[in-house]
Amino acid sequence: MKKRLLNAIAGVLLAISVTLVIWQGSFSVGNFRPEAPEQTFVFFGISLLIFLLTVTLGFMFARIVFKLWVDRRGGQIGSRIRTKLVMGALALTLMPVVFMVLFNYYVMNRTLDKWFTGPTQHVLSDIRSISGALEQQTRGKALAEAQLIASLPETRAQILRPDTPTPWLDIFCQQRNIGAARILPADSMQAVASYGKFASNPQTTSFTAAAPIMQDGATIGSVVVDETIPINLVAQVKDIRADTELFLKLGELQKRVRTNYLQILALIALFIFFVAGWLAQYLARQISSPISALVRAAEEVSRGNLAYRVEVRAIDELGQLVGGFNRMTADLAANREELEKRRRFTEAILESIPTGIISVDATGAVQRVNKALDEMLPQAGVRTATRLDDLFSREDAAEIRYLMNRARRTGLASQQLDLRTTQRTLHLAVSVSAVERNRNTGFVVVIEDTSDLLRAQKTAAWSEVARRVAHEIKNPLTPIAISAERILRLTNRITLPPDADQLLRECATTILEESASVKRLVDEFSQFSRLPSAEPVVCELNDVVASAMNVFEGRLEGIELIVELSPGLPSVSIDPEQFKRVIVNLVDNAAEAMQDSDDRILRVSTRPGLADSVEIVVADSGCGITPDEKDKLFLPYFSTKSRGTGLGLAIVSHILAEHDASIRVEDNEPCGARFTVEVPAAAIPDMAIAEAVAETKSPLKATTLSA
Structure with a gap:
């Protein structure tokens, strides 16, 4: 090409x-x-x-x-x-x-x-006629003068005496204004050739004429006259000839x-x-x-290249335009950098707050969700969701759209929403804010998980109830027990019929046993209502778990107990005695849940968690927990056991709350339940201390007990 x-x-x-x-x-x-x-x-x-x-x-x-x-x-x-x-x-x-x-x-x-028009031609013709007339006149004069001189007697005498001077001829030429005259003998060739003819000299503009001298009918000589055009007309005649020739050539x-x-x-x-x-x-x-x-610069800017500059040389208004464009792109780059900083700052805030955030555009499509919402909702793909239906059920998504319509009119709309998942029921506080009121430009959905708050409120309410119930029951309980003891002592001193004595003793014994049972229940109520404050110390979580598991040696009949303690865990700041109670309570519940199971396996393990935390996992192969039970599991006086008081897991939740720890319950695979306790790691300010503590950490322990 x-x-x-x-x-x-x-x-x-x-x-x-x-x-x-x-x-x-x-x-x-x-x-x-x-x-x-x-x-x-x-x-x-x-x-x-x-x-x-x-x-x-x-x-x-x-x-x-x-x-x-x-x-x-x-x-x-x-x-x-x-x-x-x-x-x-x-x-x-x-x-x-x-x-x-x-x-x-x-x-x-x-x-x-x-x-080349007619007048010009006539002028040139007249000029040529005048020039010709002048020449003709000069010729005629020369011929006439020659004939006149030839007819003079002096001329014939001069021919006969050729040696005689001719002063009279010069005088005659002067008188007649003749240029020159000569008398020639008859045998002169010029005279013979010039009779009656004219000769002109173009260099001098002169004319020559000859006339014969006759005597007795014979030619005895000739007179030759030279006539010259006047000197003032010579140059004009030459110019006329040259112009005439040039004009004729131009015409051609x-x-x-x-x-x-x-x-x-x-x-x-x-x-x-x-x-x-x-x-x-x-x-x-x-x-x-x-x-x-x-x-080209505009195309680069449209592609996002704000660092592009126009380097071409320009002047005047174009130079101002180029300079203005470069300043504009520089300002845009600075503004974009500032916006990028603000965006990163805003994203950092959104990612760090514990409240779930959903950004929805005017069409209802999900633009962005933050980390808290991803952790809040159990399903996968929360960060890549594009619709509300990808995040919530059809009914819950419709409820949020209803709030969006309200927010478009009023600017803000709020409502409580119970979100049922496979694991538990989430109590959510949903607030929808419109970007612009009365205009469909987008919405910000704020979702806050109030499950822990509601649980804490219920726990506090039950704590107050427990305190009052314990106080009201404890007062009459002591006299009842004392009265039952007095009845037993009385039966020992008096004699009654055998049937009556046996009945009285059984009734008194039953009163004492039930009184003791009620007293234990009252003591648990009292303990739940006024749990002692935690006294945290920096310690190793593996040591606390191992100490708690020593309690169950020889007690878990028919249960395979597997303890896995991960080495290298960071230290934690906890109250060891209270955490032992947490572990013992969880293991007791797990062991009791596996009473009707064929395969009874109880696994207790520790592992590193997320964000500088340590996790304790207690998993069983029991009957499992339903979603409705998961939502109420940590409330006081709720129990899945026939003779349970419902205070064990409530006390566990209370202890963990004081340690800024959390607990979650999930389904175990293939069956059973799994409780995960997440404990924040302790802050160690000195690296030397951290290294010293790391050296003392116990290696992995795996113990299998079978009783």
Whole structure:
């Protein structure tokens, strides 16, 4: 393709050169002949200069047009406006140039027509007639004077005596204003040849006439008279002859003069046209180059490249435009950097707050969710959700859309929402805020998990109930127990019928046993209502778990107990005794849940958690926990056991809350339940202490007990 393009360019240039050479050779100078060799060289130099200028300008113009065509064909930026500017400038130049050529050609034709019109021809004819009359008059005078002198007796006497002086002839010539006269013998060749004829000298503008001298019918001699035109008329006669000859030649070359003049005008017009084309290209480049650079810069900016700058040189308003564009992009880059900083700051806030955030656009599509919502909702793919239906059930999503419609009218709408999952029921406080009131421009959905808050409120309420119930029951319980003991002692002192004695003793014993049971229940109520404050110390969680598991040695009959303690765990700040109670309570519940199971496996393990935390996992293979039970599991006085008080897990939740720890319950695979306690790691300010503690950490312990 490139080779074909070069061949085409070479062919066009060759055709232009040949055309110009032929055109230059067509300039004919007619009968012009230089008078000196220097003029020949000057004429050749001028012709060569004209030819070279024509070829150069033609090549430049052809290059301009060809480059515009190639750029426009290739879709180069700025080629269209550059083409329009060049073509517009050439069109504006063409009109006055054509008008100039036509006007000059018209004036030249009118001038030539005036030169060769009838009056001019008559003037030239009259001038020629006057010149001829003057010559005729001079000839006639010369002949008349010659005949007059030939008829004088003195002339015949002079012929007969040729040695006699002729002063009378000079006097006669002066008197008659004759230029010169000579008397010649009869045998003179000039006299014989000039009888009755005239001879003229074009160099001196003089005429010669001869007349015979007759005697007795015979020619004895001749008189020759030279008559000269007056000196004041000689130059005028020469000019008249030269002008007449030139005019006659111009008349013959009139058509050629018109053609040459038209060619000269065409050459001037082409020169102006070529120069105009080059200037138009130059000016178009001055305009289109900054515009093309601005277009490319705009495309780069549209792609997000705000660091792009226009480096092209521009002047006047275009220079101001380029400078303004560079300042604008610099400001945009600074603003984008500032917005990016604010965005990162906002994202950091959204990712760090414990409240779930959902950004919804005007069409209801989910734009963004934060980390808290991902941790709050149990299903996978929360961060990649695009619709509310991907996050919530159909009923819950419809409820949130209803809140969005309310928020569009009022600006803000709130409502409690119970979200049922496979694990538990979440009590959520949902608040929807419209970006713009009364306009559908987007919404921000704020979701807060109030399950722990509700549980804490219920726990606090049950604690107060337990305190009052324990106080009210404990007061009459002591007299009842004392009275039952007195009845038993009384039966030992008196004699009753056997049946009555046995019945009385059984009743008294039952009263004492139930009183003791009620007393234990009252003690648990009292303990739940006023649990002692935690006294945390930095310790190893594995040691606390191992100490708690020692309590169950030999007690878990028919249960396979697996203890896995992960080494290298960070230290924790906890109350060891209270955490032992937490572990013992969880293990007791797990063991009791597996009473009706065929495979009874209890696994207790520790592992690193997320965000500098440590986890304790207690998993069983029992009957499991239903979703409704999971939601109420940590409330006081709720129990899945027939004789349970419902205070064990409530106490566990209370202890963990004091340690800023958390607990979650999940389904174990393939069956059973799994309790996970997450404890924050203790902050160790000194690295040396951290290293010392790390050296004392126990290695992995795996124990299998079978009882």
